[in-house]
Amino acid sequence: MYDRISGLARIGVWEFDLVTEKLTWTDTVYDLFDIPRGTLLRRTDTLKFYDEWSLREMEKLRSEAIRSGTGFSMDIVIRTARGAEKSIRLTADIEQENGKPVRIFGTKQDVTAERAAQQKVQLLQNQLGYLARASAMEVMASTLAHKVSQPLAAATNYLSAALAIASREPVSPKINHGLNEALQSTTRAGEIIRQMRAMTRKTQFSTETFELARVVKEALAIVAVTYGDLSIKCDLGATALISGDFFQIQQVFINLISNAYDSTGDRARQITIQCIKGETHLEICVSDSGPGIDEEILPNIFEAFVTTKPAGLGIGLSVTQTIIEAHGGHIRADNLPKEGASICFTIPFITP
Secondary structure: OHHHHHHHHOEEEEEEEOOOOOEEEOHHHHHHOOOOOOOOOOHHHHHHHEOHHHHHHHHHHHHHHHHHOOOEEEEEEEEOOOOOEEEEEEEEEEEEEOOEEEEEEEEEEEOHHHHHHHHHHHHHHHHHHHHHHHHHHHHHHHHHHHHHHHHHHHHHHHHHHHHHHHHHOOOOHHHHHHHHHHHHHHHHHHHHHHHHHHHHHOOOOOOEEEEHHHHHHHHHHHHHHHOOOOEEEEEOOOOOEEEEOHHHHHHHHHHHHHHHHHHHOOOOOEEEEEEEEOOOEEEEEEEEOOOOOOOOOHHHOOOOOOOOOOOOOOOHHHHHHHHHHHOOOOEEEEEOOOOOEEEEEEEEOOOO
């Protein structure tokens, strides 16, 4: 039974006699290293399978363990006898007799799949972090362009009127020159603003086809790393294929879940994700169990720099709206009848 469990869990046991230098492995450890079971082992020969960093760090911990009589645990990387790269979780402990270390023993477990999943999550987090920053910059650039263009247009009109008056009445050549230079400067500034707004209006996302369930599943995996005490009830119903930028839609879910989490405060952190399929669009609602959104803020909740959080920047929901509208959908926010708030968005799905 032990052998069966050991094989299923990919965990093997090893032992090294510090006096005789005899190394003993169970069958699973042989399998992990792709070495025929029962092969006569010498520790110096097995060390060649470890990558440079793993060997260096392991030897440090091993020496300290033997000196202090305490065990250790670490993840190492090996390249097996067949050339396969594997991640191994190594544990070690010290057996002593009469106060002296005589054996070091422990386990080796194959965690290659686990490490790959962790790396994938880390990659997704990095990509989504970049996307969030890029989208936030786009929103801020667009907002600044909109705000600056109005007084700039007014200044241009005033300068044009002043030049018209100067053409009919005698004025100093220096004043006329100054007005012309000022008008040219405001015109150049206006052109820069128009270019900035045109740039931020461009749809900057890649297109692929994916299931809604897939993007939600991966978003939840990423959120779970940050919010360990979050309870999420997911009712996706009959989902459909979506065409768009996978990472941007994933960012939408992460933004909405993060906002819902923060809004619950000290209450039970319960969030519900529900999907309703219409004729051409999916409607997805992310609801929380918090106190709801302030009625004064609610009409402007998707505007840049509007936030309900003391330390918030007011960018997340604005970015979310930008992404949803770029994908042909709409977004709205409502307070629920009893408690909590719900943010719902629509997105078109691919019809058969």
